[in-house]
Amino acid sequence: MARVLTGIQSSGRQHLGNILGAILPAIQMSNDPKNEAFLFIADLHSLTSVKDAGLRKENLLATAAAWLACGLDPKKVVFYVQSDLPECTELTWYLNCFTPFPMLANAHSFKDKSNNLSDVNAGLFDYPVLMASDILLYDAEVVPVGKDQKQHLEITRDLAISFNHRYGDTFVAPEVSISEQVMAIPGTDGRKMSKSYGNVIDVFLPKKQLKKQVMGIQTDSTPLEGVKDPDSCNVFALYELLATASQTAEMSNRYRAGNYGYGHAKTALLELILEEFSEARDRFDHFMDHPEEVYAALKQGADKARPIAKQTLLRVRTKLGF
Numbered sequence: 001m002a003r004v005l006t007g008i009q010s011s012g013r014q015h016l017g018n019i020l021g022a023i024l025p026a027i028q029m030s031n032d033p034k035n036e037a038f039l040f041i042a043d044l045h046s047l048t049s050v051k052d053a054g055l056r057k058e059n060l061l062a063t064a065a066a067w068l069a070c071g072l073d074p075k076k077v078v079f080y081v082q083s084d085l086p087e088c089t090e091l092t093w094y095l096n097c098f099t100p101f102p103m104l105a106n107a108h109s110f111k112d113k114s115n116n117l118s119d120v121n122a123g124l125f126d127y128p129v130l131m132a133s134d135i136l137l138y139d140a141e142v143v144p145v146g147k148d149q150k151q152h153l154e155i156t157r158d159l160a161i162s163f164n165h166r167y168g169d170t171f172v173a174p175e176v177s178i179s180e181q182v183m184a185i186p187g188t189d190g191r192k193m194s195k196s197y198g199n200v201i202d203v204f205l206p207k208k209q210l211k212k213q214v215m216g217i218q219t220d221s222t223p224l225e226g227v228k229d230p231d232s233c234n235v236f237a238l239y240e241l242l243a244t245a246s247q248t249a250e251m252s253n254r255y256r257a258g259n260y261g262y263g264h265a266k267t268a269l270l271e272l273i274l275e276e277f278s279e280a281r282d283r284f285d286h287f288m289d290h291p292e293e294v295y296a297a298l299k300q301g302a303d304k305a306r307p308i309a310k311q312t313l314l315r316v317r318t319k320l321g322f
Contacts, residue, residue: 004029005038005140005174007082010059011046014066015200016273017185017193020241021146023070029144030077037077038138038305039067041298044082044089044130048123064294065287066204069280080301082134087309092126092133094316095159099129103158108151132156136171137309144177167319171312186237188217201238203277204284214270215263224261235265242269242276 006026008018030037041063043056050056060081072079082088104110109127113120123130128151135143135156145153153176160171184192187199194200201213217234230236230252240248251268254260274281287294 001034001036002141003036003038003139004142004144004177005040005135005138006144007040007042007134008063008067009042009045010056010063011050012059012195013062013202013204015193015195015202016238017187017200019066019070019203020185023067023072025144027067027070027072030072035142038140039072039077039079040082040134040301040305041067041080042082042134045127048121048127061288061291061294062204064298065284068287068294068297069204069284071280074297074300078138078301078304079297080305081298084298084302085137085305085309087306087313088130088133088137091137091313091316092130094320095129095132095136095163096126098163099155099159103155104128107155108148128152128155129159132159135174136160137312138305139172139308139312140174141172142177143174147178150176150178170315170319185241186234188213188234190218190234201273203273204281207274210273211270214266214273217266217269219262222262225259227258228255228260228262230255233262233265235262235269239265239269239272242272247272 006022006029008014008022008026014023026037026039029035030039041060043060046056046059050059064079064081067079068074104125107128110120110125113124131152132155135153136159143153143156153174157173157176160173164170164173187193187197188201189197189199191197191199201210203210205213217238219233219235222228233255236251236255239251243251251265255265
């Protein structure tokens with residue numbers, strides 16, 4: 001059995017890109033009896049960008065509710081909030097003292113924003129070390145990530161191997177699992193769907209607000225009667241991710257035949273989203289109306305994670321002479 005760990009930030013509500021790219025694959029992974037799954041909400045990471053306490057609490061609840069609404073069974077996994085385990089921040093300090101400055105300066109989480117250093121806080125600069133602590137604290141053996149996180153996982157492995165070389169066997173150096181099939185989910189403007197771009201589709205919104213997002217997907221100016229290219233259309237790209245093969249082929253034929261407007265395609269996409277996520281939307285509303293159930297599930301997960309975190313931290317403190 002492999003211990004598999006993955007986390008998701010609560011810097012905002014979870015959108016279609018998060019669900020298809022991270023949440024559903026993680027839940028599928030957790031249902032494999034060969035895996036021991038640790039799934040957590042990285043709320044400490046969100047503090048680098050979200051400073052409002054009330055908003056962070058709302059985002060945390062909505063993120064946890066999204067996981068549960070999509071079918072996560074907290075009895076099968078270790079499902080917890082990062083900040084509920086303060087051992088994580090203590091380990092981060094220890095790892096900081098062994099992390100070369102150039103390693104962090106070259107991390108893309110920093111370099112991508114280094115042109116405007118006034119917007120870079122120490123937390124953002126130190127992001128890879130906190131991420132390493134998230135992983136090493138729980139002896140994770142496999143960490144599924146997107147290609148954009150590969151560098152950070154390599155930093156985690158480097159820190160673990162370097163520490164072990166100096167102090168003896170202490171950390172598990174995790175293997176990186178990258179799925180080549182996972183694509184970047186396009187947003188309403190064609191770029192990767194991202195909270196920071198404001199181009200998301202939030203499938204848990206009330207129908208009227210969800211419709212506004214879907215109808216706001218950018219398209220070209222081809223008139224209703226004109227022939228359209230499905231392969232270059234944001235609406236079709238999103239529809240294809242959720243539709244069956246026959247549904248996809250039918251919409252493709254309509255695009256190429258003409259007299260099928262983008263408004264028609266957007267309406268079809270909206271209907272498909274409402275159909276595919278009907279049960280999840282109902283469950284999400286239930287959990288948002290009953291936050292005590294969400295917090296109980298997260299506490300249960302933290303209680304399962306804590307003994308492992310304490311054991312790892314004890315090994316580290318002993319090796320360091322504390």
